[in-house]
Amino acid sequence: MFKVLLSCLILWNVLLSEGSPLGYQSLLEVGEKRYYISLTESNWFEATNRCRQKGGFLVNLESKEELELLSPHLHPAHSYWLSINDLGARGVYVSEATGLEAPFLNWSTGQPDNSNGDDRCVELWLSTRSFQMNDLSCQNSLGFICQLN
Numbered sequence: 100m101f102k103v104l105l106s107c108l109i110l111w112n113v114l115l116s117e118g119s120p121l122g123y124q125s126l127l128e129v130g131e132k133r134y135y136i137s138l139t140e141s142n143w144f145e146a147t148n149r150c151r152q153k154g155g156f157l158v159n160l161e162s163k164e165e166l167e168l169l170s171p172h173l174h175p176a177h178s179y180w181l182s183i184n185d186l187g188a189r190g191v192y193v194s195e196a197t198g199l200e201a202p203f204l205n206w207s208t209g210q211p212d213n214s215n216g217d218d219r220c221v222e223l224w225l226s227t228r229s230f231q232m233n234d235l236s237c238q239n240s241l242g243f244i245c246q247l248n
């Protein structure tokens with residue numbers, strides 16, 4: 100009996116971890132948006148392409164509320180590409196998802212700092228216990244968040 104219970108428990112954990120947002124990749128529905136969160140390390144351009152392949156685009160975060168709803172589903176040890184970049188004009192942060200200025204920015208203290216001289220893309224990273232934004236080189240390999248609708 101104990102062995103059966105133990106097997107069920109192990110199976111349950113396997114199922115949970117596969118469906119878990121903290122796994123390798125996951126589909127997620129929060130509020131009215133559907134997301135695809137991936138820990139596949141990609142540069143910003145690859146991440147953009149992968150989201151397009153899925154019929155979506157790199158996430159266009161619209162508000163603090165959206166970020167707070169999404170944050171519990173992100174892995175604290177990983178960073179994620181967003182659609183935000185200033186590739187067109189330095190200092191003008193545009194969402195690749197819409198072509199318009201980013202509707203919501205949540206910079207970490209001291210950011211954006213263009214510390215490498217070519218930091219044109221924006222990541223979401225865990226800073227002081229909440230996910231915040233940082234500019235860094237688009238060639239860095241990070242996870243990414245797609246928005247599917």
Ligand SMILES: [Ca+2]
Pocket residue numbers: 210211212213214218233234235
């Ligand atoms: Ca930076």
